[in-house]
Amino acid sequence: MIEEGLSLLIDYGTYLLPGFTLCALWFWLTPKTQPGLRIAILLLTFVLLRDVMTPLRLWSLSGDVQIGFVANPFVLAVLGALSLAIVAALARIAPQLWQLVVWRKGNLAAGLALGVAAGCALGVPLRFNQGIGVGEIAGYWPWLMGMIVLAYGGNALEEVLFRGFLQGHLEHHTSAIRAALISAVAFSACHSFLALSVTRIGWPILLFTLLEGLVCAFVRMRYGVIAATAAHGTAILLIAVPM
Incomplete structure (x- = not known):
């Protein structure tokens, strides 16, 4: 499993490298006085x-x-861990943007509970x-351990970019509600x-992601990025x- 997973991850990194290098260079060359453009570059890179x-x-x-994910839990866990590593790296390479992130507002436990409930409201009906029955899926439970790391780790990166950087930046230029809607x-x-x-696939993906974006944006507006990550990851x- 690990040997096969390493091969998949190496293929992913090799395939990704040229485009990622150009995005990194673009970000590095962009002046720090242009936070909106720097955020847009990070979104494109994601x-x-x-x-x-x-x-x-x-x-x-x-x-x-x-959504079907590769059945190798090692790959999922590594991708989730790499996402968290990128989040940590952003704190070092983009401190000005990092200051825009509102991690928590109000009671953390209440925010996490609302986030999980919102994620369930999105995910359970689907x-x-x-008609997904976990008992009918071979190897589901070992796979789930890796999937948990990716679901919350990978979406932590996405939430930092959209609800942390973008929504936080917009709140300095417009109302909180409008910033949430734009996000x-x-x-x-x-x-x-x-x-x-x-x-x-078309409109089903766009409709679902719009609903998901609205839920996460308003959870972030009330309780912060940690709660929004709980909502996104749970969904x-x-x-x-x-797969």
């Missing part, structure tokens, strides 16, 4: 990191918004509609290439299955 996974068969999407629309728009070109965990 879209690259995510969408490259599709042709390499690390994940797949179906028309009923069921899970029932898809949600931008989140869905950044799935357009995945929906319309990479997978050709993905509920609709994910091994």
Whole structure:
């Protein structure tokens, strides 16, 4: 499992390297006095990191918004850990943007509870509609351990970018509600290439990501990025299955 997983991860890194290098160079050359452009570059880089996974068969999407992830839990755990490493690296390489992140507001336990509940509200109806029975999936429970790391680690990175950097930046220029709405629309728009070109599934992905973006943006507005990560990670965990 580990040997096969390392091979998949090396292929992913090799395939990704040219585009990632250009994005990193673009970010480095962009003046720190242009935070909006720097955030846009980071969002584009994340879209690259995510969408490259599709042709390499690390994940797949179906028309009923069921997400299949590679069945190797080692790969999932490493990808989740790498996402958290990128979050930590952003604190060092982009301290000005890092200051925009509102990690928590109000009671942390209440925020986490609301986040998990919101994630369940998004994910449970789709899970029932898809008729996913975990007892019918071979190797589901070992796979789930790796998937938990990816669901919350990978989406922590996504939430830092969209609800931390973007929404935090916008709140300095407009109302909190408008910043949340822009964050949600931008989140869905950044799935357009995945929906319309990479997978050709189309509007179901855009509708789901718009709803997901709205939920996470308003959870972030009330309780912060940690709670939004709980919502996002829980929703993905509920609709994910091994490929």
